[in-house]
Structures are given as structure tokens and as C-alpha cells.
Amino acid sequence: MSHPVIRPARADEYDEVGRVWMESWVSTGLGEASDFLLANLRARIRREIEDGWSLFVADDRGTIAAMLALHLPKHYLDMLFVAPAYQGRSLGRQLLAFTRTQMRDEMYLRCVRENEKAWRWYEREGFVFEKEEIEPSNGFMMKYYRWKRQRSNG
Template sequence: MSETIIRTAVPAEYDAVATLWMESWCSTGLDSPSETLLNMLKARVPREVAGGWSLYVADDGGTLGAMLAINIERLYLDQLMIAPAYQGRSLGRRLLAFTRDVLPDEIWLRCAEGNQKAWRWYEREGFVLEKTEADPMHGRMMKFYRWKRESPARV
């Protein structure tokens, strides 16, 4: 995976990004793969990009290993999804470091309460739980996190 690069996704890849997103999301056990879910994600990717996402992929020699969606204006890490074959290889840490380069002072995100592996990882990475509430679109309980760069100590 040493040649994996993080780069901006291009529109021709949006369907592949949606497929990766579905596979990653379903690997949590919170949903099952389906044509309905895939079609919803295929429609959502270009809509979200038009609405403010900066969309990136981790490109491993032409294979997409991950997708990362950041809304820079809102200081929001919207999606960080790792393809199942790339999970456990520190790609998430690379993408989070990339996000911190893009948003160096503050980052907000949300995570499904049932995705314990993800929210525990974010907590280990310095994110602080701000609130938990149901998502009005699907009713799933979501945990909202914030990371803020620590101010340097005054001398």
C-alpha cells in the first residue's frame, strides 16, 4: 500500500465511490448491501459534491481503498470510509491526518452510535463527544464529535 495516494475524486469515479461507501458501511454490521442502498448512495455522491463536499479517494494503483468527504466551510468531516480489504492498514489514520491538514484548527463529525469501532477510534484520536441525537432522516442515533487544536501554552 506504499504507493497509495490521497487525491481528489473525479466524477467518473463517483459510482465506484458509492460502491466503496456501501461496502465499508455494511462492514460495520449496521446495514446489509442492497441495490436500493447502492442506488441511494450513487445519487447522493454527486448531490453532496454539488452541496459542498470536497471528495477525496485513496488510490492504490487504480484501486480505490477509501473515500473521504470533507465540507471545509462547515469544518465537517462528513464521511471517512475504508474498503474492507484496506481496513486495519492505518489508512484511516492517513486520511485523518490529511483532514487535519485541510482543517487544522477544528473538525466536527458524526458517527452512528452502533458503530462502536469507529467512535471509539475517533475518541482515541482526540475527538470529544458533544451530543447524541436521532438523525431525522433515518432515526438512527448519532454521536456528534468535535476535535479542536490545543492552543500552545503561553510562556
């Protein structure tokens, strides 16, 4: 099986990226699919890109398998969502490795506290818990994590 190619998202793919985002979010059990949610996510993609997102997709021969949104100046991994059909295939790890080529020394992220599968995965990948805060825009308790490259004493 070939690995999906990670590349910048094209503007004509934003609606499909929104669908992948919604399906992955719904797969966490923390939300339900709806036309309203899909419209909001699609609008948010465009808004976030205007505000500095670098949006990438994992392209599996024309099918968007995952989305990755980075805010490079802030060293912020904002969104990493893998489509349900591609979960469990190490695609998240591939996206995280790509992210570490973009933000080599340090990055932070937030994760919904109830999404235990995600934050436990980030902990296994070397992210260190820093704090919890409520996100006012959606009411979710967010766990904040930071990753720093380990310096060798050489």
C-alpha cells in the first residue's frame, strides 16, 4: 500500500477538507454530523487561512485522507484530523513527522480533554501536558501540550 502524499491544500479542495474534518471529529464521539457543522467548518477553513493557517492534506491518489493545519509563526499545530477510513494506518504519525520538519525545535497544540484517544497519542509522541483551559468559543475544556526537540550534548 502506498502512503498518501502530504502537500499544501488547494483552494478548490477546501470543501472536501471540511468534510474530512467533520467526519474525523464525529468519529471521536464528541459531535454529530450535520449540514450546519459542515458549513461552519468549511467557512472556518477560509477564515483561518486568511488568519495565517498553512493547510496541508494527505492525498491518497486523489482522495483526501487527512487534514493538517499549522500556524507556523506561532509554532502551533492547530488541527490534525484523519478521515475515519484511514485511521489506524499510522497516517497521524506521518503527519506529525511532516509537522516536525516545519517546526523543528518546538510546537504546541490543544486537544479537547474528552478526546482521550488523541491526547494520549500526543503524550506517547513526546508532547508534554502544560495546562487546561475552557475554550470560550465552544465550551470545551482544552488540554495544552508542548513538544520541544531534545538537544544532544555532543
